[in-house]
Amino acid sequence: EAQVTQNPRYLITVTGKKLTVTCSQNMNHEYMSWYRQDPGLGLRQIYYSMNVEVTDKGDVPEGYKVSRKEKRNFPLILESPSPNQTSLYFCASSFIPSGANVLTFGAGSRLTVL
Amino acid sequence: AQSVTQLGSHVSVSEGALVLLRCNYSSSVPPYLFWYVQYPNQGLQLLLKYTSAATLVKGINGFEAEFKKSETSFHLTKPSAHMSDAAEYFCAVSVDTGFQKLVFGTGTRLLVSP
Numbered sequence: 001e002a003q004v005t006q007n008p009r010y011l012i013t014v015t016g017k018k019l020t021v022t023c024s025q026n027m028n029h030e031y032m033s034w035y036r037q038d039p040g041l042g043l044r045q046i047y048y049s050m051n052v053e054v055t056d057k058g059d060v061p062e063g064y065k066v067s068r069k070e071k072r073n074f075p076l077i078l079e080s081p082s083p084n085q086t087s088l089y090f091c092a093s094s095f096i097p098s099g100a101n102v103l104t105f106g107a108g109s110r111l112t113v114l
Numbered sequence: 115a116q117s118v119t120q121l122g123s124h125v126s127v128s129e130g131a132l133v134l135l136r137c138n139y140s141s142s143v144p145p146y147l148f149w150y151v152q153y154p155n156q157g158l159q160l161l162l163k164y165t166s167a168a169t170l171v172k173g174i175n176g177f178e179a180e181f182k183k184s185e186t187s188f189h190l191t192k193p194s195a196h197m198s199d200a201a202e203y204f205c206a207v208s209v210d211t212g213f214q215k216l217v218f219g220t221g222t223r224l225l226v227s228p
Binding site for chain 2: 106
């Protein structure tokens with residue numbers, strides 16, 4: 001089944017404790033992206049990647065890191081999480097990026113930072 | 115830069131009633147427009163998209179949307195609401211910039227009462 005898999009789905013952590021949210025897709029997509037969803041703000045892009053070793057900042061990259069060492073994986077790293085990073089995170093992917101492409105989304109990872 | 119505005123964070127309808135979710139966009143170049151739906155505890159999935167082939171776009175589950183350039187609108191409609199339509203709906207806009215820059219609206223939660 002074609003899908004984007006995120007782990008963990010739910011996580012509660014404390015301020016300053018490094019964590020990684022993994023994202024993997026099995027569709028051979030070149031493009032991958034991370035979004036965060038907050039009430040009243042919709043989805044905002046954190047980082048995106050157009051291919052292996054090619055990443056760039058989205059609209060809200062502060063406090064996050066990403067890497068793209070393999071085509072299928074695009075982990076989101078929070079080096080020192082803070083409470084304002086409590087959010088619902090989505091990973092998404094698509095083929096060669098163009099404006100008309102449809103994103104395939106993961107099921108989401110709900111992160112709480114205490 | 116492109117943007118979308120969704121009017122109404124919550125819309126309530128009775129089962130069997132018309133569903134109308136409003137979306138207005140802003141773009142300096144021809145846009146691609148999308149409606150995504152998010153069911154509880156799930157990721158986003160595509161409902162329909164406009165890519166300039168036809169102004170009236172039909173999607174899954176009986177939804178459709180009409181692109182109106184003069185009004186810069188892309189409202190989502192369904193003639194008769196079903197309980198299973200209760201979800202959050204996101205309008206999104208993209209343009210051809212060589213990569214997938216999808217900008218989401220803030221979302222509208224559809225509530226369907228019996």
